[in-house]
Amino acid sequence: MKTTDVRVWEPRAKSRQGRATTWEVRWVVAGREVSRSRRTKGLADKLHARLLMAVEKGEQFDTDTGLPPSMVEQEPGITWWAFALKYVAMKWPHAAPNYRDEINEALTCATKALMPKRPGAPSSEALQRALRDWAFVRPGPDEREIPEVARSVIVWVAENSPPLSDLSKPDVMRDVLNALRLKLDGEAAASETFKRKRKVLVNAMNYAREIGEFKENPVHAVSVEKPNRVTAVDPRVVVNPRQAADLIASVSYVGGYERAKGRRLVGLFAGMYYAGLRPAEAVGITAQDCHLPAEGWGVANLHRTRPTAGKKWTKTGEVHDDRGLKNREPEDVRPTPLPPVLVAMWRDSINTFGTADDGRLFFSERGKLVGSTAYWRVWSEARHYGLPPDLVKSPLAARPYDLRHSALSTWLNAGLDPTEVAERAGNSVEVLLARYAKCLHGRHVVANQKIEKLLGEYE
Structure with missing residues (x-):
């Protein structure tokens, strides 16, 4: 059938800023209008040129597809x-x-x-x-x-x-x-x-x-080599209890005393180590979700996390997301026991700094959420106060998250049942054993002493 017209027409629909959303190439075949959309004028011009070339060659356009024979097989699908x-x-x-x-x-x-x-x-x-x-x-x-x-x-x-x-x-x-x-x-x-x-x-x-x-x-x-399903934690990052205590105490030395840049976050890092909290869980913990007795063990009913995501990713345009627990249903709650040492730290933090408007235990001096960049900087500085120079240069507790790694490894080394550890940590037993069952820093010294003692009994 004869093609009577081939033209590039700009679309009538515009974006909010007045920019064309697509470009249409429209032509008529046997009295019926046919069109194809392209995202840019350059692509539309290419299609336009091919159609005109087919017209000049005298090709008969198909009434069903609206295309000349030279283009029926070549018409590309979605890019x-x-x-x-x-x-x-x-x-x-x-x-x-x-x-x-x-x-x-x-x-x-x-x-x-x-x-x-x-x-x-x-x-x-x-x-x-x-x-x-x-x-x-x-x-x-x-x-x-x-x-x-x-x-x-x-x-x-x-x-x-x-x-x-x-x-x-x-x-x-x-x-x-x-x-x-x-x-x-x-x-x-x-x-x-x-x-x-x-x-x-x-x-x-x-x-x-x-x-x-x-x-x-x-x-x-396509067959490609697949990585391991679970990556084990590097044992070099795991601190022992003495090192953890020294590092957490060193946080209080970061920044001036009045602004309390570090002192405000002592309990945040302590929660990662003594309760095995993820950083986003520790950032979002509130007083109303905790039972903090004057003596003995307490409990935190975890149900909310505040991970740092970035303004362009969140629905609210805020830096932090507000969501439920990792790998859980949105309304799930995970009761997490708090040892007496951590209860005392959190009570002291509340007595000293109070809580944020929504009850959060840890916040900036302006009451804002603690960003990941902020607590990373505090932790990096604290390592210089809490570790000897040779270990500062090592991977030992290089990241705040390594405190959680250390907590779970400590619990396993203490002989806790893996099911109990997994429940407290919010992990599956499979992931726990594959990822966290690592020795503590310096634990090999204790093991060597036990081996030497055993061998000495037979000399």
Whole structure:
């Protein structure tokens, strides 16, 4: 049938900022209007040029597809770029802030791996910034104003993105998976990082299968070496009880006495060690959730965590998320026993500093939530006060989270039943034994003494 008109028309629908959301190529075949949408004018112009070329060659356009024979087989499906944006829009409303960050990280890595390496391509750093900061977040890049530098990168990505169907090719998928294994500097990423990013890719490809883009998940068609399911804790980071006590006491020396930068957080770190709390659990603990008797053991009914996520990931635009316990239903409560030494510290903290407006035990001098950056800096400084120089340079308790590692290792070394330890810590027994059953720093000395004593009895 004769094609009477082929034109590129701008869409009538605009974003809130007046920017075109898509570009449409419209033409008429046998009196019927046909159209195809493209995300950028460059892509629309390419399709427009191909249609005009087919008209000049005298090709007869198909009345069903609206395309000339030369383009019926060549008409590409959805691109990886368009699909990735669609996936983000689908997942974002129901994803936790930290998972939003993981989605963003994985899609950024995969997109960079899929981009063609040709002259004029943006640098790796420019791609990283544009994709992480402006592309794979909500609102999307077509729904808000973004810097022109980022806009130019995103337009280039949209115009050069391969079809989503390319990921069904084993060599393409293997390249993507290998890219997920690397850090920005090209060094190998930790196994946990690779597992996290691969999980996002698997989920994205499951969604692609659900909407009819694949018959099977293409990730599963590629055989790659899988990292260990659970990564054991490095025994070099685990402190013994004396070292833990010295380090926690050293926190009080950080900052001036009046501002009490460190003194405010002594109980926060003590909770990680003596009760095995995760940092986000310790940050969110409130007085009303605790029973702190004058003598003996107390209890904290944990049900709330305040992890640092970042403003662009949370629904509220705040730095901290407000959510339930890790790997638990939102309303679950985990009663956690508090030893007398910790009860005394928390009571002293309340008597000295009071509580925040919502009852939190630990807060900044302005009453705000304690950010991860803040307590990391305090801990780093405290290590210089609480450890000898040779151990300051070692991995021993290098991170606040290592206090929790040390707590669980201590309980296991004390002979507690693993089921009880797992219940207190909020872990499964499987993860507990695989991850935390490590010796304490210096414990080998005690073991050596026992062996020597035994051998001496037979001399």
